[in-house]
Amino acid sequence: MNNDIRYLHSFIAVAEYLNFTKAAEHLHLSQSALSKHIMELEEQLGVQLFIRNHSIVRLTRAGFTLFKEAKNLLDKIDEVLEATRQSQHDVSGKLKIGCPSSSHTFLPKIFRRFCTLYPHITLELRVLQTPMSNNQLYLEELDINFNSYIGHMGKLKSPFKQKEIRRSRLCFLLPIDHAYANKYSLDLHELKQERFILFDQPGFEFSNWFVSKCTEQGFTPNIAHICPEVDSIFLHVASGLGISFFVLDAEYCKMLQSQISVVAMRGDDAYGVAYAVWNTKNKNPAIPLFLNSIN
Known part of the structure; x- marks a missing residue:
């Protein structure tokens, strides 16, 4: 085993x-x-x-x-082993956590695991945009924040301590009747004639990253629309109004498979990364417990 x-x-x-x-x-x-x-x-x-x-x-x-499927399997194994090790612990307190709105598929599993390990520590969850949440880390109004970046952007974006917790391949989102819908991976330049629907919020800069990658491959993308919500991207693509890209996520794949085709994006930095971020000056004893629980 x-x-x-x-x-x-x-x-x-x-x-x-x-x-x-x-x-x-x-x-x-x-x-x-x-x-x-x-x-x-x-x-x-x-x-x-x-x-x-x-x-x-x-x-x-x-x-x-x-x-x-492999990540979900390993997460479950780690959860069982950690629960066994920590079953005798009786720690109390509160942990205030900031979350981006696009992380709801993987964070609940992390939170459930922590609550199983430390049932007497209360989690207070807040969905916030990155600039606001980083300011609250500085003021210690948040104990931990989750930030999401693309490719090599992550290490340049936070003044606080960071721990990578998730790395996912980027994928293109195509209408199910698209000519490339049955491919399993594509280079960006193969889609240069498409209309793009992009996701962006303050602090994410996904659209800036995408435009720079297109420029590297010798074309300017036709951006039809920029959406501040992830669900809006899915609606636009399923309706045939353009194509998009997002992180490869098993839960999203299951939700979208009847209306949207998910095709992996090629490239050595074509991945999304989620980080747990915290202020080292914050001495809340629940912070290291939480960070250790997501090893």
């Missing part, structure tokens, strides 16, 4: 980075050890998970399917 868990962690790292060297560095493994993990996992499953040569690494259909 321990090997299976290690192999899944290795698989997820390679699927997120699509680069064996970077994934090995992230896991503190040698590249040969990481390659061995992937080969043994492929042998166990009897499928090829990656297509790789000297220039690219990309998921096969089987790899894409495993990637959508």
